[in-house]
Amino acid sequence: MFRNVAELVELAETNNKKISDIMIEQEMEVRNKTREEVFDTMERNLTVMEEAVERGLQGVKSHSGLTGGDAVLIQKYIESGKSLSGTLLLDAVSKAVATNEVNAAMGTICATPTAGSAGVVPGTLFAVQNKLNPTREEKIRFLFTSGAFGFVVANNASISGAAGGCQAEVGSAAGMAAAAITEMAGGTPSQSAEAMAITLKNMLGLVCDPVAGLVEVPCVKRNAMGAANAMVAADMALAGVTSRIPCDEVIDAMYKIGQTMPVALRETAQGGLAATPTGRELEAKIFGFSLNKKS
Amino acid sequence: MKYKSVFDIIGPVMIGPSSSHTAGAARIGKMARELFGREPEWANISFYGSFAKTYKGHGTDVAIIGGLMDFETDDVRIIEAKQIAKEKGIRIKIREEESLTDHPNTARIRLGDKDGDIELVGISIGGGKIEIIELNGFELSLTGHHPAILVVHEDRFGAVAAVSTVLAKHKMNIGKMDVSRQDVGKMALMTIEVDQNVEDALLQELKALPEVTQVTKITD
Numbered sequence: 001m002f003r004n005v006a007e008l009v010e011l012a013e014t015n016n017k018k019i020s021d022i023m024i025e026q027e028m029e030v031r032n033k034t035r036e037e038v039f040d041t042m043e044r045n046l047t048v049m050e051e052a053v054e055r056g057l058q059g060v061k062s063h064s065g066l067t068g069g070d071a072v073l074i075q076k077y078i079e080s081g082k083s084l085s086g087t088l089l090l091d092a093v094s095k096a097v098a099t100n101e102v103n104a105a106m107g108t109i110c111a112t113p114t115a116g117s118a119g120v121v122p123g124t125l126f127a128v129q130n131k132l133n134p135t136r137e138e139k140i141r142f143l144f145t146s147g148a149f150g151f152v153v154a155n156n157a158s159i160s161g162a163a164g165g166c167q168a169e170v171g172s173a174a175g176m177a178a179a180a181i182t183e184m185a186g187g188t189p190s191q192s193a194e195a196m197a198i199t200l201k202n203m204l205g206l207v208c209d210p211v212a213g214l215v216e217v218p219c220v221k222r223n224a225m226g227a228a229n230a231m232v233a234a235d236m237a238l239a240g241v242t243s244r245i246p247c248d249e250v251i252d253a254m255y256k257i258g259q260t261m262p263v264a265l266r267e268t269a270q271g272g273l274a275a276t277p278t279g280r281e282l283e284a285k286i287f288g289f290s291l292n293k294k295s
Numbered sequence: 296m297k298y299k300s301v302f303d304i305i306g307p308v309m310i311g312p313s314s315s316h317t318a319g320a321a322r323i324g325k326m327a328r329e330l331f332g333r334e335p336e337w338a339n340i341s342f343y344g345s346f347a348k349t350y351k352g353h354g355t356d357v358a359i360i361g362g363l364m365d366f367e368t369d370d371v372r373i374i375e376a377k378q379i380a381k382e383k384g385i386r387i388k389i390r391e392e393e394s395l396t397d398h399p400n401t402a403r404i405r406l407g408d409k410d411g412d413i414e415l416v417g418i419s420i421g422g423g424k425i426e427i428i429e430l431n432g433f434e435l436s437l438t439g440h441h442p443a444i445l446v447v448h449e450d451r452f453g454a455v456a457a458v459s460t461v462l463a464k465h466k467m468n469i470g471k472m473d474v475s476r477q478d479v480g481k482m483a484l485m486t487i488e489v490d491q492n493v494e495d496a497l498l499q500e501l502k503a504l505p506e507v508t509q510v511t512k513i514t515d
Contacts, residue, residue: 103311150304160421162399213349215312
């Protein structure tokens with residue numbers, strides 16, 4: 001069983017395998033399942049992700065009314081041909097948003113690694129598929145590769161916003177996605193690790209400050225930027241750019257930053273954007289209380 | 296290692312909006328129901344930390360109530376769980392606690408009916424993964440990842456040996472075992488994680504042991 005990214009990459013490269021192979025084999029061993037059973041379970045998750053994106057792209061609205069409809073706006077803008085940052089990048093962004101808008105509307109999603117960060121992995125997958133034309137099996141492998149990196153983060157740091165801030169959720173998701181995009185595009189296991197490191201370095205310190213405690217503002221847009229970050233970092237890694245700080249040390253830094261983060265900035269809706277005048281106003285409106293009473 | 300499966304990371308499939316505050320809460324509720332052994336007639340739920348501050352927005356309350364009615368994390372009935380519980384006549388009380396706990400996402404649940412009640416503490420550690428860390432005053436660590444047997448017994452010599460002898464007779468391998476007690480020489484709790492699901496015959500045999508007062512099983 002691999003304990004960190006260095007071991008994961010070494011296992012893959014010395015055996016001339018992909019990261020996804022290592023994750024699949026470990027899952028078979030730990031859960032005592034056949035390859036087919038493990039693939040079937042992951043395919044069900046993939047199907048849930050496809051359905052969530054599809055639903056989000058048709059337009060949803062959350063109960064609070066805070067989020068919904070942005071995925072549609074971005075898609076229409078892409079169609080207008082005016083996009084500055086590029087169709088593929090914006091497609092990933094809109095599909096990440098779509099998933100999180102469905103999540104905010106209490107729809108059915110697959111946590112990757114959490115619900116609040118569920119947009120990044122499927123968003124990037126369903127965008128890059130238009131360029132890389134993967135088979136169904138390759139799409140399922142994308143999820144195993146994401147899962148392998150998330151597995152390391154979850155065991156060595158945290159994937160909980162309440163424990164480690166948004167860097168632990170969207171940060172982890174973006175790193176996982178970057179690693180998986182890199183593998184799907186033909187990158188080496190080392191390049192996947194570099195992509196993860198580059199992404200996570202740029203997510204360090206991100207706090208969890210949801211307005212009214214709802215997984216909506218700023219979560220949906222953080223998924224958008226997590227997807228963009230993952231796409232760019234994957235391209236950088238595929239170009240041969242490496243991280244001066246090894247991936248495992250970046251993960252460790254993320255963990256330690258999370259531990260020193262004030263409680264007000266760890267999913268308690270007491271600091272950051274949640275504590276802005278507008279954040280408080282929205283909270284009061286949603287839960288129907290007067291701001292004057294709540295000191 | 297806390298996370299053992301890739302499906303802890305890519306998964307669960309769930310009703311939004313939060314894996315820790317919605318899916319994890321549903322799993323804590325479901326585990327409470329399983330430990331109680333039947334649907335409760337009432338439940339008092341106390342939220343701590345981030346759970347207390349944000350449960351309304353995350354649907355933590357409806358998710359736990361859904362879990363108490365045996366709903367899975369992806370069961371759309373979770374959204375209407377309060378109404379469904381009301382129709383079933385299950386009385387629910389929710390409290391927001393101010394005191395600090397070791398983990399930010401903590402819930403304490405007392406649930407029962409006319410025949411008895413239990414009290415437990417669950418924590419949601421991220422991505423929908425949970426642990427039950429206290430049961431009727433006993434410390435334990437129960438993840439629901441493996442089938443498990445919980446044995447309340449007298450805290451005296453021979454109790455562990457008597458239980459493990461029964462397990463050996465049924466060719467049951469012990470993956471992990473914890474013993475915790477409140478006071479020396481009084482009652483203790485054995486938490487035994489095993490590899491395969493537990494049959495009722497084995498439970499009956501454990502119950503018949505003189506040292507044992509209560510036996511519960513958790514299925515995978």
